[in-house]
Amino acid sequence: xxxxxxxxxxxxxxxxxxxxxxxxxxxxxxxxxxxxxxxxxxxxxxxxxxxxxxxxxxxxxxxxxxxxxxxxxxxxxxxxxxxxxxxxxxxxxxxxxxxxxxxxxxxxxxxxxxxxxxxxxxxxxxxxxxxxxxxxxxxxxxxxxxxxxxxxxxxxxxxxxxxxxxxxxxxxxxxxxxxxxxxxxxxxxxxxxxxxxxxxxxxxxxxxx
Numbered sequence: 001x002x003x004x005x006x007x008x009x010x011x012x013x014x015x016x017x018x019x020x021x022x023x024x025x026x027x028x029x030x031x032x033x034x035x036x037x038x039x040x041x042x043x044x045x046x047x048x049x050x051x052x053x054x055x056x057x058x059x060x061x062x063x064x065x066x067x068x069x070x071x072x073x074x075x076x077x078x079x080x081x082x083x084x085x086x087x088x089x090x091x092x093x094x095x096x097x098x099x100x101x102x103x104x105x106x107x108x109x110x111x112x113x114x115x116x117x118x119x120x121x122x123x124x125x126x127x128x129x130x131x132x133x134x135x136x137x138x139x140x141x142x143x144x145x146x147x148x149x150x151x152x153x154x155x156x157x158x159x160x161x162x163x164x165x166x167x168x169x170x171x172x173x174x175x176x177x178x179x180x181x182x183x184x185x186x187x188x189x190x191x192x193x194x195x196x197x198x199x200x201x202x203x204x205x206x207x208x209x
Contacts, residue, residue, distance in 0.1 A: 007049075010041070010045070010049065011049045011059075013039065014035065014039055014041070014046060014049060014050070014056070015056065015059060015060050015063060017035060017038045017039045018030070018035050018053075018056045018057075018060065019060055020038075021034055021035060021038060022057075022060075027053075027057065030053070031053075032052075032053055035056070054112065057112065058112055058115075061112070061116045061119070062119070065116075065119055065120055065123055065124075068094065068124070069123050069124060069127060071093060072090050072093070072124060072127040073127055075089050075090055075093075075131075076127050076130050076131050076134070082135075082138065082140060082193070083131055083132070083135030083138055083140045083141060083193075084135065084140055084189070084193045084196050084197045084200070085196070085200060086134070087128075087131055087132075087135070087183075087197075088197065088200040088201055090128065090131070091157070091201075095160065117158070120154075121151065124154065125147065125150050125151055125154065128150040128154070129146050129147045129150050132146040132149060135187065135189075135193070139190060140190055140192075140193035141187045141188055141189055141190070141193070142188035142189075143186065143187050143188045149186045149187055152186065153179075153182070153183055153186060156179060156182060159175055159179070160172070160175065160176070160179070176203070177203060180197065180198065180201050183197070184197065
């Protein structure tokens with residue numbers, strides 16, 4: 001048991017160091033030698049855990065998806081929050097979790113980017129659907145398709161991925177308004193919950209429509 005724990009700890013340390021280097025230097029500019037130097041381990045030790053830099057990035061993505069799913073779960077289970085508040089917190093949390101974007105958007109990692117999107121969609125959908133169902137029960141939402149609505153909204157949110165689309169500031173703001181309007185319509189948000197939704201998003205209904 002001790003050996004397994006040590007191996008997992010070492011693997012986590014390598015991921016921590018690689019993530020910091022990817023953030024500071026950029027994914028392309030960071031080399032395996034940089035990671036070895038910063039971690040102070042032998043090349044064989046690193047290759048015991050990871051086959052390549054791309055493999056490190058893939059493991060990093062899986063870890064981030066795990067962490068976000070856990071945080072989404074905590075939000076979903078917080079009885080002090082309304083369904084609208086939970087939804088906005090999840091959206092805000094996801095929008096601030098793009099540290100790994102640069103590596104994913106390299107051409108050679110296109111397949112990994114696609115797999116990352118698929119993993120995220122499959123892992124997050126059950127938690128977000130639970131929040132929407134809570135909203136239906138409380139009268140905040142009204143949709144016959146909670147799961148499908150979540151999937152469609154998640155796909156639409158990818159328009160805000162800065163690694164894929166470099167929108168000017170004004171256009172980004174316009175797309176933010178459109179997204180929240182679509183969220184309102186798709187989920188059938190009640191008038192009372194609608195006011196709360198836009199206030200939490202830093203918008204007003206008048207700005208959107």
